[in-house]
Amino acid sequence: MELNKIEILLEKYFQGETSIAEENELRNYFSSPDVAQHLEQYKPMFGYFSLPKEQMLKQETPLLSIPKFRDGDKKRYIAWLSIAASVVVLLGIGTYMFYNYDTVNKKEDLGTYDDPEVALRETQKALALLSNHVNVGIESVYYINEYQESKELIFKQ
Structure with missing residues (x-):
């Protein structure tokens, strides 16, 4: 059973x-x-x-021993520790700048021209494009003005 x-x-x-x-x-x-x-x-x-x-744990793990310092040794240890931390920070910043140097330089190159006549033509093209977009925006404002006037006429009566 x-x-x-x-x-x-x-x-x-x-x-x-x-x-x-x-x-x-x-x-x-x-x-x-x-x-x-x-x-x-x-x-x-x-x-x-x-x-x-x-099962029991039979292996003992040694404790981390903290070094004991005299007064002068402790100050020297802290000084070296701060120097090492500064070096690590500087290396980090240097590495970051080294790997991002190309992207920073590419952003600064906005298209320069050696020939003044070519520069003038390109500037005129850019200004004409800007003018067209501004004119489209102004036309929209006229429509809004017309709408506002119509609304005022309707709701005043």
Whole structure:
């Protein structure tokens, strides 16, 4: 009868439907010496879960020893530590500037012209384009003005 119950519990265990009490019952069964022959294959699995309880940490880890300083040594240590931190910060800034130097220079080059006549033509093109866009904006303002006047006429009456 007990063997049948253990097989049912095993099936429930593999389906993920067992309770803690049922899992403890399985663990107790597989840790006993009288396990059925056809269930021997599951013994290492349930025996594995009981091993960590029995194992103890035997290796001791040494504590980090903090050096003891005399008064002068402590000041010297702090001075060297601050110098090292400054060097690390400067190296970081230098590395950042080195890798971003090309992008900074590319942004500064906005298209210069050696020939004054070419520069004049390009400036005139840019100003004409700007003028067209400003005129479109002014036309929109006229429509808004017309709308405002119409609204005032309608709502005054």
